[in-house]
Amino acid sequence: MGVKLIPPAQAAQHFPLLIKQLFLSAGRYQPDNQIVYRDQQSFSYRQFRLRVQQLAAVLRAAGVKEGDTVAVMDWDSHRYLExxxxxxxxxxxxxxxxxxxSPEQIHYTMAHAEDRFVLVHDDFIPIAQALLPRLPMVQACIRLSDSGDYQGDVAFIGEYEQLLAAAEPLTEFPDFSEDAIATTFYTTGTTGNPKGVFFSHRQLVLHTLNMVGTLGAYNGIDLLRSESVYMPITPMFxxxxxxxxxxxxxxNCKQIYPGRYEPNMLVDLVVRHQVTVSHCVPTILQMLLSCERCKDIDFKGWKVLIGGSALPRGLARAAMERGIDISSAYGMSETCPLLTVTHLTKEQRELPLEQQLDYRILTGKPVNLVDLQIASPIGDLLEHDGEQLGEIVVHCPWLTQGYYKEESKSEELWANGWLHTGDVASIHADGFIEIKDRLKDVIKTGGEWLSSLELENFISQHTGVAAVAVVGVADSKWGERPLALVVKSDDTLDDAALRSHLQTFVAQGKLSKWGIPDHFEFVADIPKTSVGKINKKQIRELFGH
Structure with a gap:
């Protein structure tokens, strides 16, 4: 016998999981809560609902049809949320x-995605002016402006706020398949052009409902609840x-959108609006803690979720000492993204700081509906004993189904029926995941593997280190050797002090003696990617000679 299927009543309605179903809850419970943009504008949820309906009417009048691709070039704003x-x-x-x-990469992504309509902030008009003549599929452009008159050559159909003000709101939205594509964006790799990932309405609805449940329902996580004040410090793109x-x-949380990221302004927004939850990559957190405005601020009550790359212990300690409740999460462009988050028991949250950090800098535990495993190079699933290392592979309902127009790369991503992350990790018996490195960033020296992330973590714990990045560089004798780029917080810091510092971890059995870098490169800043992650590809190109 197979599974039992019962035919529905003839009058029963199929209820597809669509973004418009999420929109039903916007303002339902707290209609007067505010959505704030840079302290320049503020809208209640009542106004937000109306504005979304007006924007939909503007887009439809401009010619947007089902299946068309609409591009947005903006900073984090209320407009982007709409x-x-x-x-x-x-x-x-x-x-x-x-x-x-880069402009050429932007052109590639817009041409590849077949963008037909573009919303452009004033700051990006110079890029748009250069690219639009080479994007013949674009039918119309809308200007996004914070102030000032427009001067340029782009033939906009109008300015965003003026168009909304003149529009009769669209109140009825169509039903269609929940598997229809809702969003797309492009992820950069070590080689070749950016790759397009895409997500359906169903995937986004399930991801959203899971976030609502996971981040607010469990003791030991409680990051996002209806009374939270939320401000992203991860770009909305x-x-x-x-x-x-x-x-x-x-x-219906109060939401703060900061526009272009300026460290002192971000700190002011956190303080003025008593922001309770944000998320960012480690380099952004480091930037905030180092800015002038931050020096005398007590951040007690601010919860910050760190993802994108490993959270160094030294940075986590510095954040906790400033009152920030720090947690880690894990995901990637291909996973929508949430896969794991830090989950501390009551007993773990009451541990001394250094013992808490043992858990907070790990990658957390899988969230609901996520089946996360580690696999050997031949695809065998490995034990969760904290010792065995393998590539993280995953199943869950919101993973991209492939790369847009990239069949071979899509098959590689989904080899053996699991989505392959390219991250090397161990999973402890208590469920905590410890990412050791990216497959491409593991340093292979003298026949042994050395984790660049672990070495960064050790170096970051020296009080004279503001930031650090470790890469493997070619070595004629050992194959590769570790090179450390270090930003000083103490001008007296030198090679000898760092070697002495790392020797303590050698003595504790946490680091092999051959794991100490042959060379430390002291720099004013560490190269970063377009989303603020450490750019190890560029570091290898600059220093790997």
């Missing part, structure tokens, strides 16, 4: 343009700002 809903609710695809890519704007909107 696009998160209005564009996919029309059945169109929202293209999150990574505005930090990067993996849906980790999906949190959708969850915050469903919960």
């Amino acid at each position: 696009c998160y809903f209005a564009v996919p609710m029309l059945g169109a695809v929202l293209h999150h343009v990574n505005i930090r890519l 990067h993996v849906h700002a980790w999906g949190t704007p959708y969850a915050a909107t469903v919960l």
Whole structure:
């Protein structure tokens, strides 16, 4: 016998999981809560709902149809949040343009995604002017402006706020397949052009509902609840700002959108609005803790979720000492992104700081609906004993189904029926995941593997280190040797002091003596990618000679 299927009543309605179903909750519980943009503008949820409906009407009048791709080039803003809903609710695809890519890469992504409509902030008009003549599929452009008159050569159909003010709101949105594509964006790799990932309405709805449940329902996580004040410090063009704007909107949280990231301004917004939850990559947190405005601030009550790359112990300690409740999460562009988050028991949260850090800098535990395993190079699943190392592979309902127009790379991503992350990790018996490195960043020296992330973690614990990045560079004798780029917080720091510091970890059996770098390169800043992660590819190109 097979599974039992019972036919529905003839009048029963199929209820597809669509973004418009998430929109039903916007303002339902706290209609007067505010969505704030840089302290320049503020809207209640009542106004937000109306504005989304007006934007949908503007887009439809401009010619947007189901299946069209609508590109957005903007900083983190209320406008972007409105696009998160209005564009996919029309059945169109929202293209999150990574505005930090090079102009040629931006052109490639927009041409590859077949963008037909573009919303452009004033700051990016020079890029748009250069690219639009080479994007013949684009039918119309809308200007996004904070102030001032427009001067340029782009033939805009109008300015965003003026168009919304003149539009009769669209109140009915179509039904269509929940497997329809809602969003797309591009992830950069070590070689070749950026790759397009895409997500359906169903995937985004399930991801959002899971975030609402996971981040608010469990003791030991409790990051995002209806009374939270949320401010992203992860660009909204990067993996849906980790999906949190959708969850915050469903919960009717007060939301703060900072526009272009300026460290002192970000700190002011946190203090002025008593922000309770944010998320960012480690380099952004380091930037905030180092800025002038931050020096005398007690951040007690601010919860910050760190992802994108490993959280160094030294940075985690510095954040906790400033009152920040720090947690880690894990995901990637291909995973929508949330896969894991730190989950501390009551007893673990009451441990002394150094013992808490043992857990907080790990990658957390898988969230609901996620089956996360580690696999050997031949695909065998490995034990969760904290010792065996393997590549993280994953199953869950919100993973991209492939790369857009990249069949061979899609098959590689989904080899053996699991999505392959390219991250090497162990899984402890208590469920905590410890990422050791990216497959491409593991340093192979003298026939042994050395984790660049572990070495960064050890170096970061020296009080004279503000930031650190470790890569493997070619070596004629050992194959590769570790090179450490270090930003000083103490001008007296030198090679000898760092070698002495690392010897303590050798003595404790945590680091092999051959893991100490032959050379430390002291730099003013560490190269970063378009989304603020350490750019190890560029570091190897600059220093790997």
